[in-house]
Amino acid sequence: MTAEIRDFLLESLTEMKYPTDEIDEDTVLGPAGADLESLALAELALRVEDRYGVRFEADEADAFAGLTVGEFCAVVAQRITASAAT
Amino acid sequence: MTTRAAVTGIGLVTPVGTAVGEVFDAVCAGRSGLSAPPEDHVLRGVVDVAAFAPPIAADTVIPAKEARFVDRSIVMALRAAEDALADAGLEVGRDVDPYRVAVVVSGVGGLDTLADQAVRRSRQGRLGVSPFLLPGVLPNMAAARTAIKFGIRGYTSSVGTACAAGGQSIGEALRILRAGEADVVVCGCSEAPLFPTLVDAFGNALALAKGWPDPTTASRPFDRRRNGLVLGEAAGVLVLERPGFARARGASVHADVLGWGATTDAYHPTTPRPDGSSAAAGMEIALRDAGLTAADVDYLNAHGTATKAGDAAEAKAITSVFGAAMPPVSSTKGVTGHMLGASGVVEAAIGIAALRHGLLPPTHNLDDPDPSIDLNHIRDKALAAPARTVMSNSFGFGGHNVSVILGHADA
Numbered sequence A: 001m002t003a004e005i006r007d008f009l010l011e012s013l014t015e016m017k018y019p020t021d022e023i024d025e026d027t028v029l030g031p032a033g034a035d036l037e038s039l040a041l042a043e044l045a046l047r048v049e050d051r052y053g054v055r056f057e058a059d060e061a062d063a064f065a066g067l068t069v070g071e072f073c074a075v076v077a078q079r080i081t082a083s084a085a086t
Numbered sequence B: 001m002t003t004r005a006a007v008t009g010i011g012l013v014t015p016v017g018t019a020v021g022e023v024f025d026a027v028c029a030g031r032s033g034l035s036a037p038p039e040d041h042v043l044r045g046v047v048d049v050a051a052f053a054p055p056i057a058a059d060t061v062i063p064a065k066e067a068r069f070v071d072r073s074i075v076m077a078l079r080a081a082e083d084a085l086a087d088a089g090l091e092v093g094r095d096v097d098p099y100r101v102a103v104v105v106s107g108v109g110g111l112d113t114l115a116d117q118a119v120r121r122s123r124q125g126r127l128g129v130s131p132f133l134l135p136g137v138l139p140n141m142a143a144a145r146t147a148i149k150f151g152i153r154g155y156t157s158s159v160g161t162a163c164a165a166g167g168q169s170i171g172e173a174l175r176i177l178r179a180g181e182a183d184v185v186v187c188g189c190s191e192a193p194l195f196p197t198l199v200d201a202f203g204n205a206l207a208l209a210k211g212w213p214d215p216t217t218a219s220r221p222f223d224r225r226r227n228g229l230v231l232g233e234a235a236g237v238l239v240l241e242r243p244g245f246a247r248a249r250g251a252s253v254h255a256d257v258l259g260w261g262a263t264t265d266a267y268h269p270t271t272p273r274p275d276g277s278s279a280a281a282g283m284e285i286a287l288r289d290a291g292l293t294a295a296d297v298d299y300l301n302a303h304g305t306a307t308k309a310g311d312a313a314e315a316k317a318i319t320s321v322f323g324a325a326m327p328p329v330s331s332t333k334g335v336t337g338h339m340l341g342a343s344g345v346v347e348a349a350i351g352i353a354a355l356r357h358g359l360l361p362p363t364h365n366l367d368d369p370d371p372s373i374d375l376n377h378i379r380d381k382a383l384a385a386p387a388r389t390v391m392s393n394s395f396g397f398g399g400h401n402v403s404v405i406l407g408h409a410d411a
Helices: A002-015 A038-052 A058-066 A069-085 B020-029 B072-088 B111-128 B133-137 B141-150 B162-178 B196-204 B243-248 B277-290 B308-325 B340-357
Strands: B005-013 B101-106 B184-191 B234-241 B255-264 B299-301 B389-396 B400-408
Touching (some): A002 A038, A038 A058, A038 A069, A038 B111, B005 B162, B005 B243, B072 B111, B072 B141, B072 B184, B072 B234, B101 B141, B111 B133, B141 B184, B162 B184, B162 B234, B162 B255, B162 B340, B162 B389, B162 B400, B234 B340, B255 B277, B308 B389
Parallel strands (some): B299 B389
Antiparallel strands (some): B005 B234, B255 B400
């Protein structure tokens, strides 16, 4: 599941005009790494919601800035599982 | 006290070019910016004629990752601002304290992008709306993004007076400089109305020219057969400075803004007051503000959009103000189309070029002047005449009347 989420993340970043060449599991999504700012994080959350039918609150999207790619994929996978269980 | 403002930079994006000389040559020679919509344009099949400015890739003025939902009006404004500041040779922070620079850049905002997102919202629901929508479309964003791009940290605003907004932005800039609130003002207007919803709004209001097989003949200010305006897109930005500040930094001055006047019709949301009395009062206020009389004006660039009612009301206003002292008058919209609020800035730039070159552009397509309009028309070809003072009129839906007076830099 996380591999698919990772592919989706990279595809999304490309569509959002962010370079993905140097992104790996340990790249942080926010300014310290991929450099997504607040509106870009909101768009990423929206794309995940659209794709996987889960919901994020605004503060959760902001918190993506501190996550690495690996952590982000794990959080999304967990959310999908939790959502499927309810 | 500063009574005038020095124009030190001009940036234009228009249907007849992006360099002032190119634009001025076009309006003087009658090289039309009007055409049928190109094959791949969204207006193909929607309207017969419009005035299209050159395409500008958004990522040439804004970082690519921010550029996807930024409306064309903002993109054009940023290109014009970039060119105007380059023309002025002014770098904010190096040549001027960022807090002593103001921005007044106007326009109706990104209605095309808003309309597109509204369609996506109705198709996809909440998830169809981009979080980037507001910074891409709000009417203050041309000004705000100009400030962001160039590190300008003083006063910023945008004027919402429809087609009078460009002229009013110049007036507002003069007021800011006179009040001592800034040393430099980046002022202008940008409009991108060429998308189906807005074109249909004008068309259904019976405001658009129609029935002209040759699109270049469709915009006919003051002509007996005129039957409406031709919509155009454009951006114009001027850099205005306190004259002493411009002198001290050795800037080259194109012309001076001498004064301005603004009034309101208080008559109807779209139809101008038929006797032109409020427009006339605006011109008189501008003359007094500049310390001039009607006889001092050497050329008048009319608003002249080629609507029946608008041209007739403006002509009455001009006649009542100038009478026997009427200067040569033309509307350059026969060549450029009506670029809404941006017209006031593009036409001020044309007025500045007229002052510099001693050449007054004609009204294109004025083949058979309306006999009920009594103006001192410039027809057929440009008129060589040394000009020291130019008046430029702009009027907007809502009944907004703005007149700006420009003077030769050596006056």
